[in-house]
Amino acid sequence: MPTVATSRTPLVESLIRRYAHLPQEAIIKEDLLRGGVAFSDAALEIAAAHQNKSYFIFSFDLAPFEKMEGKEYRKAPEELCLEGGPLDFKRTIVSVRLNPNSPYRVAAEDGECYLELEGARLTGVAFRPRPEYYARKLSNGKPLIEIAPNIEWGYLIYLTVYRICQYFGKEEECKFCDMNENYRQQIQAGRPYTAVKTVEEIVEAMGIIAESDSASRAYTITGGSVTSQLAGLSEVDFYARYAAAIESRFAGRWISKMVVQALPMQEAQKFKDAGTQIYHPNFEIWDAGKFAQICPGKNRYVGRDEWIKRILDAADIFGPSNVIPNFVGGIEMARPYGFASVDDAIASTREGLNFFMSHGVMPRFTTWCPEPNTELGDENPEGAPLEYHVRLLDAWQETQAKYKLPAPPGYGDPGRGRAVFSVSAFMDVAR
Numbered sequence: 001m002p003t004v005a006t007s008r009t010p011l012v013e014s015l016i017r018r019y020a021h022l023p024q025e026a027i028i029k030e031d032l033l034r035g036g037v038a039f040s041d042a043a044l045e046i047a048a049a050h051q052n053k054s055y056f057i058f059s060f061d062l063a064p065f066e067k068m069e070g071k072e073y074r075k076a077p078e079e080l081c082l083e084g085g086p087l088d089f090k091r092t093i094v095s096v097r098l099n100p101n102s103p104y105r106v107a108a109e110d111g112e113c114y115l116e117l118e119g120a121r122l123t124g125v126a127f128r129p130r131p132e133y134y135a136r137k138l139s140n141g142k143p144l145i146e147i148a149p150n151i152e153w154g155y156l157i158y159l160t161v162y163r164i165c166q167y168f169g170k171e172e173e174c175k176f177c178d179m180n181e182n183y184r185q186q187i188q189a190g191r192p193y194t195a196v197k198t199v200e201e202i203v204e205a206m207g208i209i210a211e212s213d214s215a216s217r218a219y220t221i222t223g224g225s226v227t228s229q230l231a232g233l234s235e236v237d238f239y240a241r242y243a244a245a246i247e248s249r250f251a252g253r254w255i256s257k258m259v260v261q262a263l264p265m266q267e268a269q270k271f272k273d274a275g276t277q278i279y280h281p282n283f284e285i286w287d288a289g290k291f292a293q294i295c296p297g298k299n300r301y302v303g304r305d306e307w308i309k310r311i312l313d314a315a316d317i318f319g320p321s322n323v324i325p326n327f328v329g330g331i332e333m334a335r336p337y338g339f340a341s342v343d344d345a346i347a348s349t350r351e352g353l354n355f356f357m358s359h360g361v362m363p364r365f366t367t368w369c370p371e372p373n374t375e376l377g378d379e380n381p382e383g384a385p386l387e388y389h390v391r392l393l394d395a396w397q398e399t400q401a402k403y404k405l406p407a408p409p410g411y412g413d414p415g416r417g418r419a420v421f422s423v424s425a426f427m428d429v430a431r
C-alpha cells in the first residue's frame with residue numbers, strides 16, 4: 001500500500017502486518033464500517049444510477065442529512081464491491097456509511113470508480129445494478145425500495161415492518177441506536193418512510209420480488225421493540241403475522257429470519273410455528289454492567305440473565321445454530337460506559353463468545369456505527385479503535401474454530417472473496 005505522511009494509513013498498514021492471518025480485505029472493511037466513507041461528485045453521479053442506499057433500518061451514517069452539503073444520502077449506493085487495484089483485493093462487499101470527512105473516499109476516473117485512503121488508491125469499486133423491482137410500486141403507490149429493500153448484494157430482503165422502537169428516550173433507548181432519530185430525519189427530508197408496514201403491503205411486495213428477482217435467498221422481519229402493544233397485538237403476535245403470511249403464500253422460497261427481542265419460550269415457539277427458521281434475539285453487549293447502562297430498556301423490561309436464558313431456551317426450539325444473537329461490535333469501548341483498554345474489551349467479549357458458542361449458539365456482529373444524535377455517537381464520533389475491531393474478528397474466528405462450529409446459516413457463503421454480509425467482516429473471516 002502506498003504510504004503517505006498521515007496517521008490513518010500507517011495504522012492500517014501495521015494492523016494488516018500484525019494480523020497477517022486475517023484477510024486485509026476484512027481489516028479495511030471494518031475501518032470503512034467504523035468510520036464511514038466519502039464520495040467525490042463524479043463517483044456519486046455514477047452511484048446514483050445503481051442500487052441506492054435505502055436506509056433499511058437505522059441511518060448507519062456518521063453525519064446527519066443536514067451536514068451533508070452534497071446531499072450524498074440521495075445518491076449514495078447501498079453497498080460497495082471492492083476488488084482488484086493496487087492491493088489486489090478479493091471481492092469484498094461493504095455497506096455504505098456516509099461520512100463526508102472520512103479519510104476513505106470513493107472517486108472516479110474515466111467513468112471507473114476506485115477507493116482511496118488519504119489520496120492513495122487502494123482498490124477498484126463497483127456498485128450493484130438497481131434491481132428491476134426497485135422501479136416498481138405497490139398498488140397503493142408506495143415504492144418497493146421502501147417496503148422491501150435488499151442488502152448483502154441482493155442476498156437478503158430486509159423487512160423493517162415497524163420503524164419505531166417503543167423504548168423511547170434516554171431512560172429506555174439503547175444508547176447506540178438511532179432508529180427513532182432516523183425515522184424523524186427521513187420524514188423531515190420528505191422521503192417515503194412507512195412507520196408500520198401492513199401485512200398486505202409486505203405480501204404484495206414479496207410477490208413482485210418472487211416474480212422478478214433471482215438473487216434473494218433470505219428475508220429478515222424486524223423492527224423496534226414492542227413493550228406494550230402495537231395494533232392491539234403483543235410483540236410476538238405483531239411480528240409473527242408477517243412470517244406466517246409470507247410462508248403461507250411462498251413456502252420455502254426464502255430462508256425466514258426474525259430479528260426481535262428475546263421472548264419467553266412459548267412466544268418464541270409462535271415464530272417457529274409461523275415458519276421462522278432463524279431467530280436473532282440481539283444481545284448487543286456481553287458485560288453485565290455495561291449491558292444495564294447501554295441497553296437500559298432491555299435491562300429493565302427483560303433483564304440480562306433472563307435474556308440469556310431465553311436465548312438458550314430458543315436453541316431448543318430452533319436448534320442452536322439457528323439462534324444467532326447480534327452484538328454491536330465496538331460499543332464495549334464507547335465512553336462513558338465502555339472499557340478503557342482494548343485488552344479488557346476483547347477479554348469481556350471473548351467471554352461472551354465462549355459462553356454462547358459452548359452452547360452451539362453463534363453470535364455475530366454488526367460493526368458499531370457511531371451515529372450522531374445517539375448518546376454514544378455524540379460522545380465518541382471517532383467510534384471504537386480499529387485495533388479493537390480487528391482483534392474482535394480474530395477472537396470470533398478463534399472461538400468458532402475452538403468449538404468447531406460451522407459458518408452460521410442465512411448469511412450466504414463464508415470466507416474471503418465470497419462473503420456478502422456487509423455490516424461487519426465476521427463472515428469474511430468465517431470458515
Ligand code: SF4
Binds near residue numbers: 165167174179225
Ligand atoms: S431495542 Fe434498542 S437497538 Fe433495538 S430498536 Fe429499540 S432502542 Fe434500538
